Amino acid sequence: MSAERPDALTDADTEALPSAGARLAPYLYPALTLAGLVVAWEAFTKLTAVSRLLLPAPSDIAATLVSALPLLVHMSAITAAEFLLGFGLSVVVGIPLGALLVHARPVELAVYPLLVASQTVPKAAIAPIFVVWLGAGMTSKVLIAFTIAFFPIVIDTAIGLRAAPPEVINVVRSMGANAFQVFWFVRFPNALPNIFGGLKVASTLAVVGAIVGEFVSAEKGLGYLVLVANGELNTTLVFASVVTLSVLGVGFYFLLELVERFVIRWHVSARRPETGTM
Amino acid sequence: MTAELRTPGSPVEAARPPFVRIAGVEKAYRPRGRALQALDPITFDLGVGEFVSIVGPSGCGKSTLLMLVAGLIPTTAGEVVIQGQRIIRPYTDVGVVFQQDALLAWRSVLDNVLLQIDVRGLDRRRYEPTARALLARVGISGFESYYPGELSGGMRQRVALCRALVHDPPLLLMDEPFGALDALTRDQMVLDLQRLWLEARKTVLFITHSIWEAIFLADRVVVMSPRPGRIASVLEIDLPRPRRLGMRESPAFGRYAAAVRQRFQAFGLLSET
Ligand SMILES: Nc1ncnc2c1ncn2[C@@H]1O[C@H](COP(=O)(O)OP(=O)(O)OP(=O)(O)O)[C@@H](O)[C@H]1O
Ligand SMILES: [Mg+2]
Numbered sequence: 001m002s003a004e005r006p007d008a009l010t011d012a013d014t015e016a017l018p019s020a021g022a023r024l025a026p027y028l029y030p031a032l033t034l035a036g037l038v039v040a041w042e043a044f045t046k047l048t049a050v051s052r053l054l055l056p057a058p059s060d061i062a063a064t065l066v067s068a069l070p071l072l073v074h075m076s077a078i079t080a081a082e083f084l085l086g087f088g089l090s091v092v093v094g095i096p097l098g099a100l101l102v103h104a105r106p107v108e109l110a111v112y113p114l115l116v117a118s119q120t121v122p123k124a125a126i127a128p129i130f131v132v133w134l135g136a137g138m139t140s141k142v143l144i145a146f147t148i149a150f151f152p153i154v155i156d157t158a159i160g161l162r163a164a165p166p167e168v169i170n171v172v173r174s175m176g177a178n179a180f181q182v183f184w185f186v187r188f189p190n191a192l193p194n195i196f197g198g199l200k201v202a203s204t205l206a207v208v209g210a211i212v213g214e215f216v217s218a219e220k221g222l223g224y225l226v227l228v229a230n231g232e233l234n235t236t237l238v239f240a241s242v243v244t245l246s247v248l249g250v251g252f253y254f255l256l257e258l259v260e261r262f263v264i265r266w267h268v269s270a271r272r273p274e275t276g277t278m
Numbered sequence: 279m280t281a282e283l284r285t286p287g288s289p290v291e292a293a294r295p296p297f298v299r300i301a302g303v304e305k306a307y308r309p310r311g312r313a314l315q316a317l318d319p320i321t322f323d324l325g326v327g328e329f330v331s332i333v334g335p336s337g338c339g340k341s342t343l344l345m346l347v348a349g350l351i352p353t354t355a356g357e358v359v360i361q362g363q364r365i366i367r368p369y370t371d372v373g374v375v376f377q378q379d380a381l382l383a384w385r386s387v388l389d390n391v392l393l394q395i396d397v398r399g400l401d402r403r404r405y406e407p408t409a410r411a412l413l414a415r416v417g418i419s420g421f422e423s424y425y426p427g428e429l430s431g432g433m434r435q436r437v438a439l440c441r442a443l444v445h446d447p448p449l450l451l452m453d454e455p456f457g458a459l460d461a462l463t464r465d466q467m468v469l470d471l472q473r474l475w476l477e478a479r480k481t482v483l484f485i486t487h488s489i490w491e492a493i494f495l496a497d498r499v500v501v502m503s504p505r506p507g508r509i510a511s512v513l514e515i516d517l518p519r520p521r522r523l524g525m526r527e528s529p530a531f532g533r534y535a536a537a538v539r540q541r542f543q544a545f546g547l548l549s550e551t
Contacts, residue, residue: 167380170350171441175397176370185397189384266384266425 056236064240071225072244078221080248082138082210086145087252090202094150095195098157103183115154123148123209127216136217145209149202156198160191193267196260203256207249222248296323297449297481298347302356305342315506316342319356322500322509327479331492333538334502334510335547340485341377343507344453347483348374360449370398373442375455379434381426381441387413388422391440398445405444412440416470417463431458436467443474450482456491465523468494476520490526493517493534501541510541 038058044050045057052060065072100107127144134140164187172185214223222245229237305317317339324330334340345351347358349365358365381390391409395402413419416436426434435458442450456464468491475482486492492499499513513534517525525531
């Protein structure tokens with residue numbers, strides 16, 4: 001409960017005085033920090049005259065971002081398709097599997113220990129096997145992204161479904177709700193904040209998975225571009241690719257946050273993003 | 279006293295068929311392997327349209343008894359029979375107010391009240407005016423679109439009360455519904471509940487910690503012992519209706535309150551030294 005959090009007092013404070021500064025602070029501070037770092041970086045490269053093979057200046061990277069834009073956009077589209085499909089597959093498999101863990105005892109007994117044990121296997125190590133099985137095309141990347149991303153969705157879904165308050169379940173039972181209705185009216189909506197937590201973690205993991213897949217073997221994508229540029233000692237293009245990748249990942253994360261804020265408007269973390277996270 | 283002289287709502291238990299029969303109902307929990315006797319055998323009836331209050335010390339098994347009557351947990355021994363039907367699964371022709379408001383955080387105030395309608399598959403449009411009227415009656419109008427997380431504890435409990443009433447059930451089970459209210463709102467809610475009951479004559483099982491609340495509302499007050507809960511005594515409350523707050527200071531009311539208090543003192547509760 002929010003009232004019991006030690007930071008409840010600061011919550012009340014920011015709510016009492018919702019000035020423009022207080023509302024912009026969550027965006028302003030990281031932006032300023034980032035700007036500061038970029039300026040320091042630029043100054044460092046200019047002052048030390050470090051080789052641009054080792055560390056290109058931000059201005060060089062920006063120039064490459066512009067000149068190589070068509071290439072970057074093309075590669076981004078490939079990588080985005082890979083991690084979006086992998087993420088989508090994680091959602092489609094992860095949420096029902098989480099529900100089965102909670103509602104079907106045999107499934108829990110049979111699958112849960114293996115599921116947890118499987119997470120100790122380093123996924124990057126099995127990525128080459130996927131490529132051997134499925135070829136160097138998109139399918140292997142999608143499946144690698146899926147294998148890395150689906151676990152937090154399963155676990156967070158199961159946690160959220162289990163956390164439904166018993167008195168709320170009793171209320172709907174005395175209205176005549178059957179097991180499916182208990183799920184639909186209580187357990188599932190109650191689990192949504194957890195599910196979104198899992199989705200956000202999964203979104204970043206899916207990006208990692210797609211890149212790992214491209215590193216192993218690919219002819220397209222941002223990960224492939226990083227490898228190629230690196231081989232040609234075009235460090236500036238490597239950095240430009242990484243920046244593009246970050247923009248993709250962060251953009252997807254914020255898209256999820258937007259959806260979350262719309263879907264669970266009722267939830268504290270959705271209403272007060274600046275203090276309700278974690 | 280004869281039945282004809284009684285004001286409406288006075289106990290005429292023999293003349294009425296029982297609506298709810300609680301026969302030797304017993305409950306033992308097994309928390310972490312250890313047996314815990316929450317309720318010793320309890321036997322009493324609720325007549326049709328009767329208002330019965332239960333008072334008892336904390337932890338004596340009042341909430342447990344309510345859950346047993348609602349068919350939400352199984353009895354260890356004995357049986358609950360409602361309108362001739364033995365309760366072995368949740369009884370649904372009922373409105374329940376639990377000790378915790380048990381509102382759904384993701385539904386607005388109005389949608390929480392209409393949850394009753396949605397789960398039962400009834401026509402939402404037909405019941406929405408009823409829901410709004412009930413909310414207005416308990417002073418929640420203007421908050422229909424708020425989420426429970428944006429309400430005070432007392433407001434949430436009033437929403438839970440509306441939810442229990444919106445489908446007009448013949449039986450009401452209420453577990454300390456006014457526990458989280460301030461004294462003033464509480465007085466008002468008690469008066470409102472009495473008025474509702476006088477209009478609709480539902481059968482009510484009303485659990486409370488408050489001795490005056492129990493007496494003020496009830497035809498009969500069941501006093502329970504500390505855990506494992508037993509019926510310590512049953513008081514017929516023979517006060518005219520509608521009852522007024524001022525009656526709390528009347529000698530007759532004082533005698534009932536003293537009787538309940540003395541039962542508690544006999545258990546070693548309410549030590550005055
Ligand atoms: N689910 C449960 N598992 C194990 N023990 C329980 C459970 N629910 C209640 N009990 C125990 O049963 C006893 C009676 O609990 P109950 O909630 O019925 O008391 P109560 O009279 O409603 O108390 P209060 O007035 O404080 O609400 C308590 O000792 C409690 O610890
Ligand atoms: Mg209780």
